[in-house]
Amino acid sequence: MPGANRPDVTPKRDSAGNASTDFLWGGSAGFHTVWPDSPDNAAYRTVRPRPVETLLVGGELDFSTPPVNATKELLPTLSRGHQVVLPGLGHTHDFWEHQPEAGKHLLTTFSDTGHGDSSQFDRRPVAFDAVPLSMPTIAALLVGIPTGGVLIGLLVLGLLLRRRLRRGAPSGRASRWIRALTMVPLGLAGWFLGVLFTWTLAPGWVHRRPGRGGTRRRTADRPRCAPRPTDGEARTLVHSCRGSRRGVRGSTAGIAGGNGAVGPGPRNRRRRAGREPRSGVATAKPDPSSHVESVRGDNRFNCMRVISTVLYMQL
Incomplete structure (x- = not known):
């Protein structure tokens, strides 16, 4: 196929790259390298001189x-x-x-x-600045919104930690209000943090492709034109990226279930003190390896659940 081995269509590690060409042709090692092509077409793979x-x-x-x-x-x-x-x-x-x-x-x-x-x-006079959203404005929004969401989440965590250190654990009613009011900013902050990690460490590595038979196959793969991330980058992405819908449920469950920043509710304190044991339920801690394996099986964003888990374990 024309242009298959041309240096100007091969991937380049610059700021713009060849995103559109790689998307259409699958990169320099895409489908055009395996598409059936007759040897009779060899004469037409380059532009032939014409006197017309x-x-x-x-x-x-x-x-x-x-x-x-x-x-x-x-x-x-x-x-x-x-x-x-x-x-x-x-x-x-x-x-x-x-x-x-x-x-x-x-x-x-x-x-x-x-x-x-x-x-x-x-x-024809052309005004490049007479547009509703210029490219610098779009870039500022793409960077500013996730960064602002992360900073707001950190601010909320700082306020919760400061209140905990000064006043101690809140009452049951205050704890419920804190969970309800901080669920959205903390969840969005975790999701934005995962977005920034993915954009920075391996843009284009984590993606989703549809499966067969009406099911969805979610895989973590890499395009042919992009290098595979290092082991450290892969581990970071695995732990910071999972399903977006599961992220909402994980964030809701993690924060509503209680974390150290807002303090356990009255019933949780009694259970921890041994006054109200939970009948018929094993108290063994979950195996961390099973959690890691479940994370590796899903590569879409679930950073809100990761953030809520960190809050529960650390605070």
């Missing part, structure tokens, strides 16, 4: 198909080729909608004389 009169029209601001690519890669193979770069225009829609009469004149003159006349196109 050809008009190449491109917009100066066409970011999807920049005109410089046609200038460097296609125009040298066209002995009778002509290229017109329209100032201030973008992709196809701009050519047909901005000045349709000028576009018609360009195509008509090329058909009549072999040279397109683009003199009727005027420069």
Whole structure:
């Protein structure tokens, strides 16, 4: 397939990368390397020289198909080729909608004389800042919202810890109110923390793909174009990423069930003191290894449950 071994379509470790190309083609080792291809097509895998009169029209601001690519890669193979770069225009829609009469004149003159006349196109003023959400604004929101959520969660934890150190364990009524009011900020803080960990340590490594037969298969895999994270990164991701829906239930159960920051309720204190033993229920502690294995079986976000578990164990 054309471009299979070209260096400009292979993965690059830069800020932008080739996300769109990798998504469509599966990276440099994607399906185009195994797709059945006849040897008869070998002559068409590269651009062949042509003496046909050809008009190449491109917009100066066409970011999807920049005109410089046609200038460097296609125009040298066209002995009778002509290229017109329209100032201030973008992709196809701009050519047909901005000045349709000028576009018609360009195509008509090329058909009549072999040279397109683009003199009727005027420069279109472009304001890159006249958009509701610019790229810097989107980047600031993507970083600021998760970071702000984590900071709010830490602030709530600090206030709870300060109250615990000054006043001791709250009463049963106050404990219930604290659980109800802190459930949402602490749960969102845990989820945002998992998002930041995943974006930082291994972006694109944890993903979900559908299974067969109407079931959903949740796997932790890596694209062919991305390197596998180290063991330390993998362990961090395994413990910080699980199912988002289970995360809501885990956060609710962990916080509503009581943690050290808000103090156990009256019934829990009596049970711990041995005054009200729970009948018919084993008191053995759960095996931590079983929890780790269950975490490894699910790779979607469940950071709220992780945060609530840490609160229960540490505070």
